Amino acid sequence: xxxxxxxxxxxxxxxxxxxxxxxxxxxxxxxxxxxxxxxxxxxxxxxxxxxxxxxxxxxxxxxxxxxxxxxxxxxxxxxxxxxxxxxxxxxxxxxxxxxxx
Amino acid sequence: xxxxxxxxxxxxxxxxxxxxxxxxxxxxxxxxxxxxxxxxxxxxxxxxxxxxxxxxxxxxxxxxxxxxxxxxxxxxxxxxxxxxxxxxxxxxxxxxxxxxx
Numbered sequence: 001x002x003x004x005x006x007x008x009x010x011x012x013x014x015x016x017x018x019x020x021x022x023x024x025x026x027x028x029x030x031x032x033x034x035x036x037x038x039x040x041x042x043x044x045x046x047x048x049x050x051x052x053x054x055x056x057x058x059x060x061x062x063x064x065x066x067x068x069x070x071x072x073x074x075x076x077x078x079x080x081x082x083x084x085x086x087x088x089x090x091x092x093x094x095x096x097x098x099x100x101x
Numbered sequence: 102x103x104x105x106x107x108x109x110x111x112x113x114x115x116x117x118x119x120x121x122x123x124x125x126x127x128x129x130x131x132x133x134x135x136x137x138x139x140x141x142x143x144x145x146x147x148x149x150x151x152x153x154x155x156x157x158x159x160x161x162x163x164x165x166x167x168x169x170x171x172x173x174x175x176x177x178x179x180x181x182x183x184x185x186x187x188x189x190x191x192x193x194x195x196x197x198x199x200x201x202x
Contacts, residue, residue, distance in 0.1 A: 041162050045153050052146050061142050063168040 003060075003077050003084035005030070014088045021095055026074065030082030032091060033074040036098050044069045050097045051090075060086040062094075104161075104178050104185035106131070115189045122196055127175065131183030133192060134175040137199050145170045151198045152191075161187040163195075 006014065015032070019025075023034045038044040048064070048071060055061045063074040073094065075087040107115065116133070120126075124135045139145040149165070149172060156162045164175040174195065176188040 041153075041157055045157075049150070052142075056142055056146075061169050063166070065164070065166040067164040068162050 003080050003086045005077075005080050005082045005084055006088075010085075011083075014085070015083075018088065018091050018095075023091060029076065031074050031076035032083065032087060033072065034091075034094075036071045036073065036094070038069045038071070040069050044071050047071065047094075047097055051094055054093050054097075055090060058086060058090060060090055062090065104181050104187045106178075106181050106183045106185055107189075111186075112184075115186070116184075119189070119192050119196075124192060130177065132175050132177035133184065133188060134173065135192075135195075137172045137174065137195070139170045139172070141170050145172050148172065148195075148198055152195055155194050155198075156191060159187060159191060161191055163191065 015023075015025075018032060021034075023032045025031070026033050036044075036047065038047060044066060048066060051062065060077070063076075065072040075091055076082060077084040077086050116124075116126075119133060122135075124133045126132070127134055137145075137148065139148060145167060149167060152163065161178070164177075166173040176192055177183060178185040178187050
C-alpha cells in the first residue's frame with residue numbers, strides 16, 4: 001500500500017485532535033512535530049523504545065532528537081512528500097504511549 | 102566526581118584517535134559529533150539501545166538525532182561547559198558498539 005498525502009478534509013478531521021494534543025505543523029515542510037518531556041532519561045528512553053517497536057511494525061519511522069529527558073519528534077512521509085495517514089497513526093500511538101509513561 | 106574540561110595536552114592525546122575514527126569538532130561549541138549509518142532501522146536502534154544503557158550507567162547522555170538508519174551524535178558535558186573525559190569515554194564506547202553492529 002502506497003501512502004497518499006492527506007486531503008484537505010482529512011487534514012481537518014485527522015490533524016485537529018493532534019494539534020489540540022500539542023502537535024504543531026512545521027514551517028516550509030508538510031510535517032508535524034512535538035516535543036515530549038519526561039522525568040528523566042530512563043523514562044524518555046522507555047517511551048522511545050516502545051515507539052521504535054511500533055514504528056518498525058508500521059514500517060514508518062520518526063525523525064527524532066533526544067537529549068536526556070526530552071524527545072523532539074517530527075513526522076512526515078518521505079515517499080509521499082508530506083503528511084499521510086501513517087503519520088497520523090504514529091502520532092496517535094505516541095500520544096497513547098506518552099500517556100502511559 | 103565533577104568532570105572538568107579537557108586540557109590542551111589531553112585534547113591532543115584523547116581526541117586525536119576519535120578524529121581519526123570520523124568524529125569532528127563542532128563550530129561555535131566545545132563538542133564532538135559523528136554520524137553513524139547502519140543497514141536499517143533495526144540495526145540503528147540496536148546500536149542506540151546499547152549506547153543508552155551505557156550512557157545511563159555513566160550518567161552521561163548523548164544528544165542524538167535518528168532518522169531510519171542514521172544516527173547523528175553530539176557529545177559535550179553540559180555541567181562543565183565543554184568536552185570532558187566523559188565525552189571521550191562515551192565516544193569510545195560508541196565506536197566499540199558500532200563496530201560490533
